[in-house]
Amino acid sequence: MKEQSRLIRNQAERTHNREHSVPLYLTSSFIFDDAEQGRAIFADEMEGNIYSRYSNPNTTEFINKVCDLEGAEAGLAFSSGMAAIFASFAGLLRSGDHIIACRSVFGSTHQLLNQLFPRWGITYTYVDAGKPEEWESAIRSETKMIFLETPSNPGLELVDLEWLGELKKKYPHIIFNIDNCFATPYIQKPLQYGIDLVVHSATKYMDGQGRVLGGVIAGKASIIKELMFFIRHTGPAMSAFNAWLLSKSLETLTLRMDRHCGNALKLAEMLEEHPEIELVRYPHLPSHPQYALAKKQMKLGGGIVTFIVKGGFERAKRFLDALQMILFTSNLGDSRSIATHPASTTHSKLTEEERGLLGIQPSSIRISVGLEDIDDILEDVQQALENSK
Structure with a gap:
């Protein structure tokens, strides 16, 4: 089978x-x-x-x-x-x-x-x-x-x-x-x-x-x-x-991952074109420095998008607070989209220097892209970026 x-x-x-x-x-x-x-x-x-x-x-x-x-x-x-x-x-x-x-x-x-x-x-x-x-x-x-x-x-x-x-x-x-x-x-x-x-x-x-x-x-x-x-x-x-x-x-892993990855790629593409975003990382985005390797060894790009919002830590906080549908928690891989601030949560025990070596900035955001309609995900991120200026 x-x-x-x-x-x-x-x-x-x-x-x-x-x-x-x-x-x-x-x-x-x-x-x-x-x-x-x-x-x-x-x-x-x-x-x-x-x-x-x-x-x-x-x-x-x-x-x-x-x-x-x-x-x-x-x-x-x-x-x-x-x-x-x-x-x-x-x-x-x-x-x-x-x-x-x-x-x-x-x-x-x-x-x-x-x-x-x-x-x-x-x-x-x-x-x-x-x-x-x-x-x-x-x-x-x-x-x-x-x-x-x-x-x-x-x-x-x-x-x-x-x-x-x-x-x-x-x-x-x-x-x-x-x-x-x-x-x-x-x-x-x-x-x-x-x-x-x-x-x-x-x-x-x-x-x-x-x-x-x-x-x-x-x-x-x-x-x-x-x-x-x-x-x-x-x-x-x-x-x-x-x-x-x-x-x-x-039993539904492959079906869910297809949707997670499809939504994540569309979010990454939107963020890359947004004037309030400094940097976007997603393995199947051509701008990823290891894009060729990702295409070779990964069937899809995964469900995680990481990006740096312009304006530093305070801007990142305002962005997270402005999200309406996307949840703010430290988990990932959920059917619901989740936003995380690595510097103050999952990687907060690392020193600032250690976080810097990993590319984690005070304004870095990680989004675990869920299974919602992609239009709703994009709309929530766009309004949060606009309302956090």
């Missing part, structure tokens, strides 16, 4: 109750048929559910759908996107290890790297996403992982996945780990280039309606097996209810 059909038809095995829609498995544990079955499942000689902190039919269905989308051998589900990112580091690294990361990582990921992991003797080096020559020169004998976002949040910088796959061949012992949240596996599939792991905040486009928290890791079975030990004993499990919702939401 084609990808869209598999998203709908790939579901947990039907029970004796003959249900049409997959039921919710709201149980903490599972019954063994006999003592031997219990022993065999605990010994990993037989597959089966033990405890919902380890696995649950709802989380398994969700994981299977994501793995099918990403082309992954195995996966794990988590209570949030940051739980997934943290586990992808902490479950694989130890004291003395070194991480290379693109400078333009999400604010909370930045805090993991420069605040938490140094406590445990894990070091890091930042490199610029758009400067491949910096990556290989940063590799040390103790480098265990390379981590990046592409496109990045909120600057929408890209890393060449084909080039990264070639780098992986030269350093097979290093784990290559990509946050694929902004693109979703519908738009790009990093594992096809030889990458080891992808992580997602399922809270975003996988849910798509701002309802639940969730995270997921997908990748090579050997690495997922190592991570399984970590999560079984630390407990960042996704709830069965959230997995049930997320699995149903994935």
Whole structure:
């Protein structure tokens, strides 16, 4: 079946109750048929559910759908996107290890790297996403992982996945780990280039309606097996209810992303022509400095548009306050359009210098473009720009 059909038809095995829609498995544990079955499942000689902190039919269905989308051998589900990112580091690294990361990582990921992991003797080096020559020169004998976002949040910088796959061949012992949240596996599939792991905040486009928290890791079975030990004993499990919702939401992922991306491109084109806008970034906009790369590795440009409004921080505040339909919140990937001010919210814990290196200015705005009629989105942005002068 084609990808869209598999998203709908790939579901947990039907029970004796003959249900049409997959039921919710709201149980903490599972019954063994006999003592031997219990022993065999605990010994990993037989597959089966033990405890919902380890696995649950709802989380398994969700994981299977994501793995099918990403082309992954195995996966794990988590209570949030940051739980997934943290586990992808902490479950694989130890004291003395070194991480290379693109400078333009999400604010909370930045805090993991420069605040938490140094406590445990894990070091890091930042490199610029758009400067491949910096990556290989940063590799040390103790480098265990390379981590990046592409496109990045909120600057929408890209890393060449084909080039990264070639780098992986030269350093097979290093784990290559990509946050694929902004693109979703519908738009790009990093594992096809030889990458080891992808992580997602399922809270975003996988849910798509701002309802639940969730995270997921997908990748090579050997690495997922190592991570399984970590999560079984630390407990960042996704709830069965959230997995049930997320699995149903994935059925419409490709349809929603088509609309998100179509609306986002039209908004970016309008902003680029507007006299009150200093700069616009959108991967499939020809003015994007990595436009050719975006067209090569991304099926569509994504649902995020980042721009700088003229007039500094105060103008940005007035613009946000003037929006009538578009919501002001720190989330993204919702059916409803959302505006965010990165400098004072998602990336506020970074220094001004660090934000500057990421292209985040006091007047930078990030809009997660929703599924509303594009005319209404454009009208709201235009009136906010006019009324915030």
